Amino acid sequence: MAKINKQVSSLILLLLLVICWSGNLTLRQRLTGLSGDVSVRYVEGAGVSPAQVSRAVRYGKEDGNDSFPELTLWREKRNQPLSDGTFRSGIADVLEFFGDGGSLMPVSMSRGSLPAKGDFQGCAVSKDVAQSLWGSGDVLGKTLVYNGVSYTVRGVFEGCKNLVFVQGGADDEDLYPALLLTFTEGGSNMVEDARNFMTRYSLPIGDILDMSLLLWLVNFLSALPAAVLVIWLVYRLLRQCFRLRFTPLLFIAFLVLAGGAIFLSAWAGNLMGLPQNLIPTKWSDFDYWGKLFQNSSNSLGTALRLSLTARDMQVWSAALTGTLLSVTGAVLSVPMVRRLRARSLNGLGLGCGIWFAAAFGASLFSGAVGGVSQNRGFWLAVPAILISLYAVGLFESHLTFNEKGGIG
Known part of the structure; x- marks a missing residue:
């Protein structure tokens, strides 16, 4: 009974994360059309x-x-x-x-x-x-x-x-x-x-x-669930690296594994690279970010001072709702992945399959109500984290086996 309850709660966490993440990306796309x-x-x-x-x-x-x-x-x-x-x-x-x-x-x-x-x-x-x-x-x-x-x-x-x-x-x-x-x-x-x-x-x-500053903030927050997962993964890997600090060969081997896992997860989570509007158009334009922040922050202050139009209400509604969904998704991401973490290759395939099925269902629903196709982070961040955790788990189990067998 306890096992069934755990499976049900894991499925509920997964569905809530998919809904929050998909909804946030849909609102972000809508805001892109309103704030660009x-x-x-x-x-x-x-x-x-x-x-x-x-x-x-x-x-x-x-x-x-x-x-x-x-x-x-x-x-x-x-x-x-x-x-x-x-x-x-x-x-x-x-x-x-x-x-x-x-x-x-x-x-x-x-x-x-x-x-x-x-x-x-x-x-x-x-x-x-x-x-x-x-x-x-x-x-x-x-x-x-x-x-x-x-x-x-x-x-x-x-x-x-x-x-x-x-x-x-x-x-x-x-x-x-x-x-x-x-x-x-x-x-x-x-x-x-x-x-x-x-x-x-x-x-x-x-x-x-x-409103480009508001757009950048919403774009940044839309990646929050993936960013939290990657940060959590880095934390776990750093802990293992600390345990291996006195065994140079194992430390180097694990460092290579950890670097690959972090790179894969960051790429899959769509966390690499700067937004296009944050890249200076001139090599010597040292005031670019200062001007961008000053103009955008002044614009936000002016927008809050003016009476709201129907267009403004759509902008702020999309920004606030998207932020709430992104933060909620970030809170749910680590508990969901910890419950979905696989101990075997079959379990890994099942966990990734469940995520892809839920993500596909959310994408179909988003398209039916006028949404957009989801980005790479939505599709691949969770599977990449699961694969990384599975690889790290194999390494850790190998260490445990060697320690018990007296080979460490």
């Missing part, structure tokens, strides 16, 4: 109009600017009355944008797509808005009436409640209070790049937000 750009915010009554953006794009083409960023304007209007043009009506938040709506707020489309740039007669609705107005999710081609204007539904999306996307017109002179710049090549100082770009093309400059 530079956004500009304006005070009430100020902003940039689609007409200004259209002129800047035209001037950029005339200049032959190959690194011209993608520009997307947006504004949010809460609790707006909507109707289907007949007798049904409802209330929803409306995100009016000009440019690429997908870069503003990545959503999982169940049908159709977001209205393309220039499609100022098209809209996209969340699934609950479609159910509220038409009683169905199959509403492509239906007419939505908002602010006295009729729009044709181009797509239905999931993941956001009571939200409607509406594309603005290229000649619109109305000011939008938020601008998103997506640079084709990330520079060492995207805040400065954004300011120089806006000055060059006569666009007003507001509060410029670069």
Whole structure:
């Protein structure tokens, strides 16, 4: 009975770790799409109009600017009355944008797509808005009436409640209070790049937000379960090395084994290398990290000071939830591996097989709800640790056998 209870608890730990790790990586990928750009915010009554953006794009083409960023304007209007043009009506938040709506707020489309740039007669609705107005999710081609204007539904999306996307017109002179710049090549100082770009093309400059520091922190924390496992493995290996310090040949042999185990586990855990945005673009750019930290920390402070938009709420929700899942996964990782640790080759194969099966199931579920494929660390970190522990266990059992046989 005790053995069955141990197996059940081991399986529960494994499933919880898989869920936390997979969920964290999915949220990290979503945050990557939300935080890899530079956004500009304006005070009430100020902003940039689609007409200004259209002129800047035209001037950029005339200049032959190959690194011209993608520009997307947006504004949010809460609790707006909507109707289907007949007798049904409802209330929803409306995100009016000009440019690429997908870069503003990545959503999982169940049908159709977001209205393309220039499609100022098209809209996209969340699934609950479609159910509220038409009683169905199959509403492509239906007419939505908002602010006295009729729009044709181009797509239905999931993941956001009571939200409607509406594309603005290229000649619109109305000011939008938020601008998103997506640079084709990330520079060492995207805040400065954004300011120089806006000055060059006569666009007003507001509060410029670069969330790359937040993205780096979330990327770092997403590797926390694998990092904890590798650190724990290093600790166990150092203890064994200390025991063998007076036997040089065994010490050297174990050191080679330990080095291979650490290298394999670190590689499998995807812990090697620096994130691309932390690598200086110039050999002599000694101020790179200082500027990056200063600009990013200032941007985080500004973002916390400004009123939260729906996009901001997605960013912070993904960051906080992903951090919680990553920390929980790190706490669960060592107890799970200790329970799953194999004493035989068959046990090692079974343990690795159980992990791969659970990881495959989580990957399928993530894909079904609009997630992404998981990285190498998610798939290989635990099997690599199990293999390393098995190899170390064989070495230790050999030492024990020799000691008992008087050969040590």
